[in-house]
Amino acid sequence: MAGHSKWANIKHKKAAVDKKRGKIWTKLIREVTVAAREGKTSDPNASPRLRLAVDKAYAANMPKDTIERACKRGSGELGAENYNEVRYEGYGPGGVAIIIDTATDNVNRTVSEVRHALSKHGGNMGTSGSVSYMFNKLGVLSYAPGVNEDKLMDAALEAGADDVVMADDGSAEVLTTPDNYAELVATLTKAGLEPDDAEVTERADNLTAVDLENGERLLKLIDMLEELDDVQEVFHNGDIPVELLDDDEE
Structure with missing residues (x-):
């Protein structure tokens, strides 16, 4: 990430998380559940991925009993949760590469919502592997x-x-x-x-510089994607003008 905007990007991300605290909990519960299912255990010490998901949930001030229930649902101890992990790849405004990781119980709904968000903000879906490399x-x-x-x-x-x-x-x-x-x-x-x-x-590995117009569109796209219940993480290689990130903090 470009040196001039590293800390501005972090502040922007933290501010966005604070604004979406309720949705963050929903996403973290799903992440814990999926990690427990993958590891076939409700014990965080037995699965590095589950340990990471649980630590993130605690960092977001999620109650211990809520986390433990999610672990047990994922492992099947409280009934199975049927979430599928699906990664979508594509391009945003200005040719920025985007990865969208989801956990969904309805793939058709999720792909439709992701495609709509991308097209609304000047992006498009790519094929599997088109940007992840x-x-x-x-x-x-x-x-x-x-x-x-x-x-x-x-x-x-x-x-x-x-x-x-x-x-x-x-x-x-x-x-x-x-x-x-x-x-x-x-x-x-x-x-x-x-x-x-x-x-x-x-x-x-490398960033794609965007101007102010495309930077604004990219931030709106990221916000729209992260508002979707099925979207867990959004990654991109856009070098967003620091003025936009600073403005968001005011």
Whole structure:
């Protein structure tokens, strides 16, 4: 991600999450359920993916009993939940590559809603694999401007991080593999370096710059997609003008 807009993107994302707290819980419950079904267990310690989903749910202040019920529904202990994971790929305004991960009990409904959102905002659906090759799955721990670079660098690399990237604004990102993500977060937090934001995400190898007009359309498209109940995550390679992200914070 372009150095000038890293932290603006994070602030924008966090603000969007705060505005959609109710929907976030719905999506997280579905994520926990799917992860429990995939791992065939309701025990987060027995499944790395379920552990990550449960940690995200706790981070969103979801009640413990709600999380436990979702785990048991997914594993079949409280009756099976029939969600299918489907990934859609396509392009947004300005040729931005987009990945849309869904968990759905009605594929026909979901694909129709995703296609409508894309077409409404100047995008189009692609075929499977048409853009996913541009992205890599990795863990990203983000730190606000002003973090102690030397301390972070030493602690992160000692804990097995792949890289520490400092931005022009003084913010930092620690990059790691998905498998090492949970342990790295725990280790750095224990060392007094709790990240301001942390996630396992799909990160594009290269970004596509968009102008203000297409940047506005892209943000509206992302908002519309994330409002869909079946959509779990939206990833893109758009380099959105920082002015748009700053304006959204005001």
